[in-house]
Amino acid sequence: MTGVSLMNRTGGVLILLMLLHWTPLLNGQQQPTAMELLQALDENMVAENRITVSTMIIHGRRGSRSIQSKSWTQGSEKSYTEYLAPARERGTKMLKVGDQLWTYSPATDRIIQIAGHMLRQSVMGSDLSYEDMMEDQTLSEMYTPEIVGSETVEERDCWILELTAKTPGITYHSRRAWIDKERNIALKETRYAASGKLLKEALVQEVFQVEGRWYPKRMTFKDMLSTGEGTEFIVNSIAFNAEIPDYIFTKAVLRR
Amino acid sequence: MLLFKLAFRNVIGAGLRTWLNVIVLSLSFVTIIAMQGLYKGMQYQAEDAMMQVEYAGGQYWHPAYDPYDPFTLEDSHQPVSGAAQRAVAAGDAIPILFTQATIYPQGRVSSALLKGIPPEQEIMEFPSEQLLQSDHALPAIVGTRMAKSNRLAVGDYLTVRWRDANGTFDAQDVQIVHVFSTIVSSVDAGQIWVPLERLQSMLKMPNEATLLTLRQGLTDPPVLPGWDYKGLDILMADLREMVTSKQVGGSIMYLLLLFLALLAIFDTQVLSIWRRKKEMGTLMAMGLTRRQLIGLFTIEGGMYGVLAALLGALYGTPLIVWFATHGWEMPEMVDDFGFAIASKLVPSYSFFLVLGSTLLVLATVTIVSYLPTRRIAKLEPTDALRGKLT
Numbered sequence: 071m072t073g074v075s076l077m078n079r080t081g082g083v084l085i086l087l088m089l090l091h092w093t094p095l096l097n098g099q100q101q102p103t104a105m106e107l108l109q110a111l112d113e114n115m116v117a118e119n120r121i122t123v124s125t126m127i128i129h130g131r132r133g134s135r136s137i138q139s140k141s142w143t144q145g146s147e148k149s150y151t152e153y154l155a156p157a158r159e160r161g162t163k164m165l166k167v168g169d170q171l172w173t174y175s176p177a178t179d180r181i182i183q184i185a186g187h188m189l190r191q192s193v194m195g196s197d198l199s200y201e202d203m204m205e206d207q208t209l210s211e212m213y214t215p216e217i218v219g220s221e222t223v224e225e226r227d228c229w230i231l232e233l234t235a236k237t238p239g240i241t242y243h244s245r246r247a248w249i250d251k252e253r254n255i256a257l258k259e260t261r262y263a264a265s266g267k268l269l270k271e272a273l274v275q276e277v278f279q280v281e282g283r284w285y286p287k288r289m290t291f292k293d294m295l296s297t298g299e300g301t302e303f304i305v306n307s308i309a310f311n312a313e314i315p316d317y318i319f320t321k322a323v324l325r326r
Numbered sequence: 327m328l329l330f331k332l333a334f335r336n337v338i339g340a341g342l343r344t345w346l347n348v349i350v351l352s353l354s355f356v357t358i359i360a361m362q363g364l365y366k367g368m369q370y371q372a373e374d375a376m377m378q379v380e381y382a383g384g385q386y387w388h389p390a391y392d393p394y395d396p397f398t399l400e401d402s403h404q405p406v407s408g409a410a411q412r413a414v415a416a417g418d419a420i421p422i423l424f425t426q427a428t429i430y431p432q433g434r435v436s437s438a439l440l441k442g443i444p445p446e447q448e449i450m451e452f453p454s455e456q457l458l459q460s461d462h463a464l465p466a467i468v469g470t471r472m473a474k475s476n477r478l479a480v481g482d483y484l485t486v487r488w489r490d491a492n493g494t495f496d497a498q499d500v501q502i503v504h505v506f507s508t509i510v511s512s513v514d515a516g517q518i519w520v521p522l523e524r525l526q527s528m529l530k531m532p533n534e535a536t537l538l539t540l541r542q543g544l545t546d547p548p549v550l551p552g553w554d555y556k557g558l559d560i561l562m563a564d565l566r567e568m569v570t571s572k573q574v575g576g577s578i579m580y581l582l583l584l585f586l587a588l589l590a591i592f593d594t595q596v597l598s599i600w601r602r603k604k605e606m607g608t609l610m611a612m613g614l615t616r617r618q619l620i621g622l623f624t625i626e627g628g629m630y631g632v633l634a635a636l637l638g639a640l641y642g643t644p645l646i647v648w649f650a651t652h653g654w655e656m657p658e659m660v661d662d663f664g665f666a667i668a669s670k671l672v673p674s675y676s677f678f679l680v681l682g683s684t685l686l687v688l689a690t691v692t693i694v695s696y697l698p699t700r701r702i703a704k705l706e707p708t709d710a711l712r713g714k715l716t
Contacts, residue, residue: 185397192435238492238530263497264490295485295497297433 104215107231107249111256112208119144119314123154123306128196129299137194138306146208148319159194163324171200174324181324196301197270197293202241209233212240223248223257224275242269253277255284260294268294281310329618333625337633340598344630347594351587351634351691356642357580359683360649363673365576367650369569370674372509373562378451379510381561383540386410386419386553391536399426403491403534410538410550418544420447421535423525427488429518431476438472439517440488442525449541452513456504457521464524466500469514473505480505486518491530498528584687587634588694595627595698606702607710620699627695631688649673 102110120143127136138155153162161176171184184200192199209215213233220229228248235243244266248258255277261270276288285308292300317323337344377383391402406414406421413419423442428435445457457465468478478484480502487497500520508514526532540547547555599606606619614622653670 235494238490238494241489241493241495243494243496263487263495265496265498267485267497269487269495269497293435295428295430295433295487296435 101217101229104217104231105210107217107229108210108213108215108233110254111249112210117143117310119311121309121312121314123308125304125306126194126196127302127304128194129301130195131298135195142314142318144314144319150318150323165319165321165324167319172321172324179325181321197291197296197298198301202270212236213245218246220251221248223250224273226253226257227251228257250277250284253284255286270294271300278305280308283310329622329625333622333629336622337626337629340594343594344633347587347590347630348633348637350583350590351630351687352638352642354580354584354587355634355638355684355687356645357583358687359638359642359675359680360646360673361576361580362573362679362683363646363650363675364654364671365569365573366676366679367672367674368572369566371672372565372569375509376512376562376565377542377558379508380450380452380513381539381558382449383542383544384547384558385540385556385561386538386547386550387556388536389552389554391554396426399424399536402536403529403531404552405533406535406538407533408551409548410553413538413540413548413550417449418541418548419538420444420449421522422537422539423522423529423531423534424536425488425525425529427486427518429476430485430487431478436476437516438486440486440525441517441519442522443519444522449539453504453506454519456506457519459503464498464500464520465503467504467506467519468502469511469517470505470507471511471514472517473502475515478502478505484518488528490528496528584690588690591627591630591691592694592698594630595623595695598626599623599698599701603710606705607707607712610705610707610710616703616705619705620696620702623699623702624692624696627699628688628692630695631691634691635684635688646673646675650675 120141122141122143123138124141125136125138127134136156137153137159139151139153141149141151143149147166147168149166151164153159163174165172165174172181173184174181193202212235214236216232216234218230218232220227222228228250231247231249233245233247242261243264244262246260246262247256249256255274257274257277259272260268263269270292271294272289272291274286274289276286277284278287279285285305286303288302288304290300290302292298388402388404390398392398403423403425410419410421414421420443425440427438427440429438430436443452443454443457445454447454453467456467459465466484468476473479476484482502483499484502485497485499487495490496500518506514522535526534538550538553547557609619609622610616650673653672655670
């Protein structure tokens, strides 16, 4: 699964946070309030629908492997992904509707609902777990934001936005996002446990502009507790507000 | 009595043919008894170890808890209150709390079960007192299997990540303060034990537990509303079924041996009847009835069993005694079998086991000896004297 496909699933609560495209609100002239930043972020994160083709490069101990996929996303609740390559993964499908997630494997011809402890498992051996994909609330609903400074990331000036969970049930107790002041996109994000321990980090290395939005072209997502080199996501193509038929988000599509 | 004397003389007189039958049959005797004792010993050892280390006098489970369904674990916790609290206060039970966690040994990602146990508990023979070491931020103990599979040693720090009762991620480093060795893999493999109160605090589940383990020797388990009682019969059922299935699998070998011995006896009987036609005619002419003749041959066959039992006892007893004393060293891989097998299996032989096995073999031998003799029922003495068998 690619970073973008994950974003599509989660409505941007996870990966999309870094992919933000700010409106001219920020534009480096005047410091916006933290809540303005976050709301602008939410507005830009969730497209009505989106079709993405992306590549995920998983760097493991025994080398790297690439997985290509195509995702159809509607709002923040519905997402469907089909794996295209390599041959071993081709035909594997994943459907998320609300808080339910199913996978289909052509090798076994079985549909499995991912729940409970299985949500903790890695997606295709990447640094993302299934539970990373299950959040579908917007950031402004989940977090209280605060601007804590500015810093340079990837040679770009960024606001540092600190997010603290409003309620106890949020997956990550706090996050920190580095937002490009001119391009209005998050270039880096870190996520923390309730104890303050750093759990995950995402870093955008390359961005591009699509239909007026700045979007990450290439980014790396890393589980900071493990020693791996992280998982790289590359967006090959993306189309916003494309026509997506309703049957795409039904379980029947998994066996098609 | 005459028949017995005659049968004994005939059997001994047959020489090598008799002793070959007896030797093969005695091997069956010894093998059957040795194997049965081995399985019994394995079951007793495992049950004893599981009672000491895990089940004690039985358990009360949260109604949703199913050890074979990890999906149930998330919801399997509730406050220890009312009767359950009183049982814990009286020292009749200890609460244990489970949660699933992700661990990062040497930076690798792995799943584990995080278990909280009161360090001061004395109900289980489990080294929970090691968790009292207060100079560690979060002391943890693991079994040798867990330590081996994740390359952990005493003093190592291990990052553990979990979700609290609200679903929020939390993570902390634990220090391994003790590595214990047990044959009960169900308290070892994939598990990390920490102090109960610390785990309750980490999970934001104050005073909650997944199950309660009862003290051994309680005549009547206390009635704890809201908890499902699991007696030792239920808790040990899987183990007993597994031993039974292994017993069935293992019995194939000695049944094969027994079959060979019985086949030899059957052949001997058939051959004997065919070769001793004139002898049978003479005996009938001297007044032996057909029934007595059948009895004679059946006793001869049965005597193989008796002689085999004696011979088996002669060399089998010291062998079995040595086996029961020294046990049988198990290879290391049995740790992965999933149930409690000691590193050394000590067979358990009871009087009834030996008697039962002996009687079973003797009865089988007698029946097999009888079957070929049925032809004698139609034997005419005159034909027999002429060497004819109709």
